[in-house]
Amino acid sequence: MHFQFSDKAQELQRRVQDFMDTHIVPRNGEWLHYAENGHFPPPFMEDLKALAKEEGLWNLFLPALRDDEPGTRLTNLEYAPLAEIMGRLYWASEVFNCNAPDTGNMELLHMFATPQQYDQWLKPLLNGDIRSCFAMTEPDVASSDPTNLQTRIRRDGDEYVITGRKWFTTNAADPRCKVCILMGITDPDGEPHARHSMILIPMDAPGVDIVRNVPIMHHMAPEGHCEVVFRDVRVPASNLLGNEGEGFKLAQARLGPGRIHHCMRSIGQCELALEMMCERALERKTFGKTLSEQGTIQEWIALARCDIEQARLLVLKAAWMIDQHGTKAARNEVAMIKVIVPRLQTTILERAIQTFGAAGLTPDTPLSFLWTWGRALRIVDGPDEVHLRTIARREIKQAKEHMGRTIPYLTPPDVLKSGGGR
Numbered sequence: 001m002h003f004q005f006s007d008k009a010q011e012l013q014r015r016v017q018d019f020m021d022t023h024i025v026p027r028n029g030e031w032l033h034y035a036e037n038g039h040f041p042p043p044f045m046e047d048l049k050a051l052a053k054e055e056g057l058w059n060l061f062l063p064a065l066r067d068d069e070p071g072t073r074l075t076n077l078e079y080a081p082l083a084e085i086m087g088r089l090y091w092a093s094e095v096f097n098c099n100a101p102d103t104g105n106m107e108l109l110h111m112f113a114t115p116q117q118y119d120q121w122l123k124p125l126l127n128g129d130i131r132s133c134f135a136m137t138e139p140d141v142a143s144s145d146p147t148n149l150q151t152r153i154r155r156d157g158d159e160y161v162i163t164g165r166k167w168f169t170t171n172a173a174d175p176r177c178k179v180c181i182l183m184g185i186t187d188p189d190g191e192p193h194a195r196h197s198m199i200l201i202p203m204d205a206p207g208v209d210i211v212r213n214v215p216i217m218h219h220m221a222p223e224g225h226c227e228v229v230f231r232d233v234r235v236p237a238s239n240l241l242g243n244e245g246e247g248f249k250l251a252q253a254r255l256g257p258g259r260i261h262h263c264m265r266s267i268g269q270c271e272l273a274l275e276m277m278c279e280r281a282l283e284r285k286t287f288g289k290t291l292s293e294q295g296t297i298q299e300w301i302a303l304a305r306c307d308i309e310q311a312r313l314l315v316l317k318a319a320w321m322i323d324q325h326g327t328k329a330a331r332n333e334v335a336m337i338k339v340i341v342p343r344l345q346t347t348i349l350e351r352a353i354q355t356f357g358a359a360g361l362t363p364d365t366p367l368s369f370l371w372t373w374g375r376a377l378r379i380v381d382g383p384d385e386v387h388l389r390t391i392a393r394r395e396i397k398q399a400k401e402h403m404g405r406t407i408p409y410l411t412p413p414d415v416l417k418s419g420g421g422r
Contacts, residue, residue: 087265173224345374
């Protein structure tokens with residue numbers, strides 16, 4: 001494995017960082033003002049997107065991007081540090097057309113869309129003209145086991161009829177959101193992993209009802225993590241994405257690279273928290289010393305640096321494995337980063353908040369929000385327990401295959417009785 005970035009990748013890192021510093025970070029106060037006052041999206045967003053596109057900082061996440069499609073073709077490994085840079089600010093990824101869930105939806109459409117679906121939905125997404133949402137999680141079942149999903153996709157002549165309730169449908173509250181990719185049951189009697197399919201639903205289709213924008217730990221995202229009811233929504237049969245029964249196949253193709261993006265954005269947020277903690281520690285005094293001279297704070301800073309470096313290397317390994325061998329080969333590594341990085345984020349943000357004291361609890365800093373998002377990531381895209389189960393199963397399987405190999409390392413009982421080896 002080689003994690004040395006090419007000259008091209010390093011140049012893009014510099015350019016994205018410069019764009020962030022020059023054009024995005026100075027607008028953060030405005031973005032917060034508009035978002036908090038119900039004016040979303042902010043009026044300057046399209047101008048920033050146009051500028052990023054003009055500078056060639058656009059659609060950076062799609063390794064299979066064609067020459068005639070707008071964007072920059074990068075591997076997952078090359079894109080990972082760019083996601084980290086963008087991740088330092090919650091809303092920055094959209095400026096580069098690299099925001100979730102649009103990224104995952106574009107990947108799905110890029111792999112499985114028909115020519116009609118490509119023209120109708122993927123082209124405007126690649127151009128940043130519309131946004132999209134992804135409806136998978138349901139409030140009435142344990143969606144950590146997707147075989148539980150109950151939303152029905154029923155064939156009726158040359159149409160499909162969709163009936164069900166979803167929530168945590170990110171982007172659904174954005175007025176620019178024009179299409180939803182929904183996962184539901186097409187064959188209730190099929191094998192558990194062949195019952196589900198994905199289908200494209202226009203957001204203005206009759207029967208699509210956005211019930212509410214669900215806050216996450218009392219934080220309201222302006223783009224929405226919405227509860228959406230689908231009441232006998234009819235769409236053409238041509239809106240099916242892929243084939244019937246391929247819902248799980250499509251979901252796995254979508255989730256691997258997306259988890260790389262999530263984790264690298266989180267690492268960017270951890271870096272920001274560490275920088276803020278260090279600056280706070282240098283300027284605040286308690287009991288006659290700056291916080292930076294207190295042993296506890298020094299330990300927190302050192303542990304944060306150690307943990308960030310370890311986590312970043314594991315995420316880059318997972319990205320490299322997807323590039324070299326495909327998502328399936330990196331399944332274990334992707335599961336590990338999905339557990340490790342959100343836990344790392346909550347730990348570092350917890351200590352950063354503690355270093356800031358009362359100010360860390362307020363919206364005067366981004367720390368409390370970043371802690372909230374780190375905690376949410378331990379549930380979204382699969383809870384920790386599901387990923388730990390995946391990791392443990394592989395370890396146990398390997399142990400069964402290699403049963404007896406560790407025997408030579410055991411001390412024979414007769415040696416213990418005789419006191420041998422002293």
